[in-house]
Amino acid sequence: MPPLSSVKRLLSREKADEDVQAPEPQETEAPASMFFDAYPRFYETTQTAASAGRLNLRYEAIFTQNADVFKDARVLDIASHDGRWSLAALRSGAAEVVGIEARDDLVEAARENLAAYAPGARYDFRVGDVFEVLAEEHFQVDVVLCLGFLYHTLRYNELLRRIRDLDPRYLIVDTAVLANQKKPTVKLRAERSDRARNAVSDQFSHEDGTVVGTPSVPALRLILESYGFEIERFSDWEGLVRDNSALGHVKDYAHGRRVTARCIASEYASAA
Numbered sequence: 001m002p003p004l005s006s007v008k009r010l011l012s013r014e015k016a017d018e019d020v021q022a023p024e025p026q027e028t029e030a031p032a033s034m035f036f037d038a039y040p041r042f043y044e045t046t047q048t049a050a051s052a053g054r055l056n057l058r059y060e061a062i063f064t065q066n067a068d069v070f071k072d073a074r075v076l077d078i079a080s081h082d083g084r085w086s087l088a089a090l091r092s093g094a095a096e097v098v099g100i101e102a103r104d105d106l107v108e109a110a111r112e113n114l115a116a117y118a119p120g121a122r123y124d125f126r127v128g129d130v131f132e133v134l135a136e137e138h139f140q141v142d143v144v145l146c147l148g149f150l151y152h153t154l155r156y157n158e159l160l161r162r163i164r165d166l167d168p169r170y171l172i173v174d175t176a177v178l179a180n181q182k183k184p185t186v187k188l189r190a191e192r193s194d195r196a197r198n199a200v201s202d203q204f205s206h207e208d209g210t211v212v213g214t215p216s217v218p219a220l221r222l223i224l225e226s227y228g229f230e231i232e233r234f235s236d237w238e239g240l241v242r243d244n245s246a247l248g249h250v251k252d253y254a255h256g257r258r259v260t261a262r263c264i265a266s267e268y269a270s271a272a
Contacts, residue, residue, distance in 0.1 A: 032057055032060050035063075035088065036055050037056070039084075039087065039113075041113050041116060042083075042087075042113065045109040045113060053246075053249055061174070061236075062088070062172060063088050063089070063092045065260075065262075066172060066262050069169075069170045070093045073093070073142040074094070074096050074097075074141045074142050075089045075098070075141065075143045077099040077147075078100055078144065078146045078147075079102075079149040080101045083110030083114050085145055086110065086123055087113065087117055087118055094143070096123065099123070099126070100134070101125060101126075102127070102128060102129050110125045111125055129202055130149070131158055131202070134163075135162065138165070141168045143168055144166065144168045144172070145172050146159075146171060146172065146173045147173075148174060149175075151176040151212060151215070154186075154212055160227035161227065163227070164265075167265070169264065170264055170265075171264075173263060174259070174260045174261075175220065176257060177215060177216060177258060178215065181216035182216075184221075185219055186215045187214045189213070189214070190210070191212050192209060220261070228266045228267070229263040229265055229266065230265075230269050231261050231263050233262050234261050235259075238254075241253065
């Protein structure tokens, strides 16, 4: 039988161990920075939904959660709209941004917005069909933004081929997807080109209508991998919605009907 002093020392150590047990893990909140509140013109110059909550949470998913890819980067903003994401890229550390947008009025708005909010910054906006501009011009880029565009086209092969030819390190895709679909599937629909939030008319349109497609996540992965892009990660929309419950208009993200994917070119992934 061990001496009494040994028993006391053993009990003392056990009590000390109980006292220093790790605390229960606590969830840490990540409230939105409300980035666009400092740039209110973007709440007015859009022709599509401009909910403050949605716009600011998308900023968090696209830029805050991928801040490391923008430092000193040359950025191409596909379907750049009123310049909102081009400005966000510059404010996230990008060295320069080129935007491509088919609608003249939106390009004019983008130029006015960045003249007001980013004087002296290196940016340019090209008016024209995305496919035509990419076929005619070559841009030196490190990051390509494809935000809100992929589900307004069916020309995936052409789009990804043109993007791949630019040799970017990163491609960030924000797109509607088919939720809870385990197979690589694309759902077709017809869009009227006279509506600002839809696809623009191109050489393949008929009577102001264009057939477009929404991919499932497996289809999105297949499309990207076929052109040498790997999905590194998806933005944490579950956490954004949880931590910013007062900000609305993001049910599509909350229910898995839309995602934000950070993709890396395979040759850079293997070198990392």
